Amino acid sequence: MSMCKKVSLRRKLKNLSIKFFCKRKKVMIDSIPIFSGAWPEIHNKGIMRIGNQCSFRSFRLRQSITVQTGAILEIGEGSFFNDGVNICATQSIKIGHHTKVGDMTYIFDTDFHQLSPEREMKNAPIIIGNNVWVGANSMILAGSSIGNNSVIAAGSIVVGEIPPNCLAAGTPAKVIRSLNIPDGWLRQ
Template sequence: MKIIAVGLLLLQRTQQGLSSRCRNLYYKSMGVKLQGYVWLRQVDIPRNFDDIEIESFCALDQGVTLLCSGEPLSHPKIYIGAYTYINRNTFIDATLSLIIGKHCGIGPSCYITDHDHGLDINLPPLAQPMVSKPTRLGDRVWIGANVTILKGVTIGNDAVVGAGSVVTKDIPENAIAVGVPAKVIKYRTEQ
């Protein structure tokens, strides 16, 4: 019985690996800049493939969406550093510049963006112009489940953002931040 279970598990892993390699080839052919092998499990990149760059040894889990809008720029709108893991159902939405550093861990069902719409009283919500500001996550950042990171935010290296937080302002290096809006409660260097 154990041999059959191990065999089925091995077969499943092999199938997932082959599917991921096929997705790598497909997205590369569409213009996504994949620097080496990236583990891709049923991700969604609906358009603007040339605006995305992902370094090697990243893993994007099932249901991750990478969405770039607007005219192409001279730099990637979404850049993901090497060895970063993005968990299930996370949505990354960029119009200008959204950079995720190396060795980051992003929990499930997060939303990270570099833009929102204006607030002109004379225009309906969807007619508002986009307001964009670069968003950046440093290296080794850990983002808990269901976190929202809004435009113009920089999260410093080695910072942690607790589950369910909404990040509206910069978070310094080594900080642990939680809440709505997220506030620093302590630093990782403190015992």
């Protein structure tokens, strides 16, 4: 068997395995996602959708994705997730098209517990727009919204609304400056 045929056969078998993995985890896929390195650890009791040409890269730390009963996680086409990304949807998380998520980023739509007896536990949807870049070691917390084309600097914590076309950084993340993003331009 020629080398090209062996590579083609390996690719077909890997795609078949990924398709079976997604079906077993009840993940709806538009096309077969690209898994480089370790496959994500997925605990899906809700609805999880992955758009076309999404990529999960995990050579050092595996991603962990949890969708609890009644929750929805939607990932837009062409999105990329790096090592150690941790996502937990208890209500709703929507990640737009062509979004890039850096190493060790946490995206949680819940606080998981109360801070004090008089403060209710926060559960609120998260919306991350299209063509967003979330830098490594960031946290996107319950009720956050990030507008299209924005960049969240590494190590930032988003706890509210970040408008479109801007660079935000800090704890909590604040707008640092506006970005001039032409229509149709996508981050590589």
